[in-house]
Amino acid sequence: MTGMYARPHPLTIWYRSRKWCLLLLVPFVRVLVFRQAGWDLVFSSSRDVLLAVVLIAYTTARWYTTRYSLHDGLRWRQKLLYEHRLWVMADDAASIEVERTPLMALCSGRRVRINTAGLRRRADATVLMSKKQAARLLPMHGFRRPHQLCSFWAVLLMAASSSNAAVGLLTLVPALQQAARLMGEKPDRFLHLANEVMIEGIPAALQATTNILVAGWALAFLRQWLHFYGFYAGRNGDALHISSGFFTRRDVRIDCHKITTLELRQTLFMRLFGLYTATITAAGYGRESGTRPVLVPAARPKRLCQLLDELLPGFPVCGSCLRPRSSSWFRYLGAPLGWFLAVFAVRLLGFAPILTLWGMIGFGWWLVIRAIGFWRSGFGVSARAVTLRYSRGLALYEVQIPLEVADSIQITRSIFQRFGGTCTVEVHTFGEKRRRHRVMDLPYLPAAALARQLCENVNKFEFWGQTSKEIS
Amino acid sequence: MTFRAGHRAREMLSLQIGIVGAVLTALLCLCSVWVTPWLWILTVLFVPVTLVMVCWYPRAYVRVLRGSYDGAAIHVVKGVFWRRETLVPMPALRTFECWTLPLGRLFDCHTVVLRFAGGTAMLPMLGGRDAEKLTVLLSKEESESPL
Numbered sequence: 001m002t003g004m005y006a007r008p009h010p011l012t013i014w015y016r017s018r019k020w021c022l023l024l025l026v027p028f029v030r031v032l033v034f035r036q037a038g039w040d041l042v043f044s045s046s047r048d049v050l051l052a053v054v055l056i057a058y059t060t061a062r063w064y065t066t067r068y069s070l071h072d073g074l075r076w077r078q079k080l081l082y083e084h085r086l087w088v089m090a091d092d093a094a095s096i097e098v099e100r101t102p103l104m105a106l107c108s109g110r111r112v113r114i115n116t117a118g119l120r121r122r123a124d125a126t127v128l129m130s131k132k133q134a135a136r137l138l139p140m141h142g143f144r145r146p147h148q149l150c151s152f153w154a155v156l157l158m159a160a161s162s163s164n165a166a167v168g169l170l171t172l173v174p175a176l177q178q179a180a181r182l183m184g185e186k187p188d189r190f191l192h193l194a195n196e197v198m199i200e201g202i203p204a205a206l207q208a209t210t211n212i213l214v215a216g217w218a219l220a221f222l223r224q225w226l227h228f229y230g231f232y233a234g235r236n237g238d239a240l241h242i243s244s245g246f247f248t249r250r251d252v253r254i255d256c257h258k259i260t261t262l263e264l265r266q267t268l269f270m271r272l273f274g275l276y277t278a279t280i281t282a283a284g285y286g287r288e289s290g291t292r293p294v295l296v297p298a299a300r301p302k303r304l305c306q307l308l309d310e311l312l313p314g315f316p317v318c319g320s321c322l323r324p325r326s327s328s329w330f331r332y333l334g335a336p337l338g339w340f341l342a343v344f345a346v347r348l349l350g351f352a353p354i355l356t357l358w359g360m361i362g363f364g365w366w367l368v369i370r371a372i373g374f375w376r377s378g379f380g381v382s383a384r385a386v387t388l389r390y391s392r393g394l395a396l397y398e399v400q401i402p403l404e405v406a407d408s409i410q411i412t413r414s415i416f417q418r419f420g421g422t423c424t425v426e427v428h429t430f431g432e433k434r435r436r437h438r439v440m441d442l443p444y445l446p447a448a449a450l451a452r453q454l455c456e457n458v459n460k461f462e463f464w465g466q467t468s469k470e471i472s
Numbered sequence: 473m474t475f476r477a478g479h480r481a482r483e484m485l486s487l488q489i490g491i492v493g494a495v496l497t498a499l500l501c502l503c504s505v506w507v508t509p510w511l512w513i514l515t516v517l518f519v520p521v522t523l524v525m526v527c528w529y530p531r532a533y534v535r536v537l538r539g540s541y542d543g544a545a546i547h548v549v550k551g552v553f554w555r556r557e558t559l560v561p562m563p564a565l566r567t568f569e570c571w572t573l574p575l576g577r578l579f580d581c582h583t584v585v586l587r588f589a590g591g592t593a594m595l596p597m598l599g600g601r602d603a604e605k606l607t608v609l610l611s612k613e614e615s616e617s618p619l
Contacts, residue, residue, distance in 0.1 A: 404563060404564075406561070406564070407560070407561075407564040407588040407589055407590040407591065408558055408559060408560040408561075408564065408588060408590070408591070408593055409558070409559045410556060410557065410558050410559075411556070411557040411558075411559075412551075412554055412555070412556050412557075413554070413555040413556075414553070414554050414555075415553060418555060428588075428590040428591050429590050430588075430589035430590040435590045435591065448557070451557075451559050452545075452559070454559075454561070455544050455545035455559050455561045456544055456545075458544075458545075458561040458562075458563055458564070459544045459545075459561065459562060459563065
């Protein structure tokens, strides 16, 4: 890599100024919506167009004065109204992501995001560069040919069951549709709640809500599936290379030493088919909102183990677990069971049969997840790793944390837990997103002993990668 | 090394709860006058609650607050209604601070803040001597650490 400075790709102008282009539509909006005409229209439109032109010109000037260099990391400088310089050292780069949208593919450009460890919402540096430069930054040679990890149907299933809108589709939408129909057909039942105008408005509002939920789920499903389409992963030395995406192709290189946790996730739907999703927490990876740092989108246990052995050989895991006592079942199942029985009681009394049926299905779904979560929950410590198994929302999680990444452990006991001899264990780790992992209602004395053991093991131990101190 | 709440922490906590209770009661009184007289019920309930909290809570809090440092990890226990134990292994510790607010200077109460990569743990209401001893031990441990 040379030390010469280069200008970013001209596509930078489009991506930075496209929001100002909306100002060019304002004159049309004035004509169509506000019915302006004559000199009023000319003056106000000139102002909007001039503003847009000035902003686009400023963006172009900024692009013209920007330079970057890929010598020993990234050096970036920009000087227009003020001077801004940025250095990212090669050793500090935890992950490098190269993105290619259809427009970039046409113009031979690539968006490169470089992330370092650290708690930031966005990438540390984002540069649009030519395809050739990006290929030098993230070389494809040297990697064992990455192979497709998961079948088409497995990815489809994962996308269908993973989005939150799926819950709305399966439970809330039919309930809302029935409620809308009920209210529209029998307004006299609800006269004591609202006046006639409000009653006429509610069914339409509920209907619109169901349409939005259906559309929302469809969009979320499509987005997830397109994001994980053609998912490839491979390993070369100390780096993982992950590639996925249909329209927008993303290639990510992750330093394996920056991987802090390994998480196995399973929804109820995926459990029916015996599939798991493996995600990693790596400093700098999955920082953007809406992204999930997936390593294996969907695979059965045997295939999952093979893939993890290949991609993360030697990653420390802990097999054994301290489990909650059987008498703690109420803590896990109390809430969903209570709601289920309440809705069931309403149904028995004969009110809103369809609505309550769907309510029972929804709360029943939650109850089943909680029951499986209770059966599987646990907290374990080995010589090299900590493991936690719990349910959160409508999914089951199993988290493997290398010892040196566990920052602190918190054991909380409410008044009732103090009487019952139980506690809630929470492990804090370093990572981009989910940094807290919690297991409810474990026996207190064994859990406290395990927590002590963890602290002792951390102090006398050979590191899997780097400590959270070095990473951060 | 073990540490507990400062010997004047109870007084400081009583004063803080008393001030907050008085201010909230005054606000409730004002709301009762301006918004609705029904809030007087809440105001009347609030006074004995504040008195009970001033008399009982600081004693319980100081009794519970304790900790230890054995070179491997820092262990802190605090909390009255929800008992919280926090263990921080030494390799995870990044930085630590010691704060003393003006009221804390009057009552010789200090807050030690431990920062690690994934968050923060706070040790409130430590006595001056304990806070100083702990910070000296931690800084010694950090300077000897190979990292």
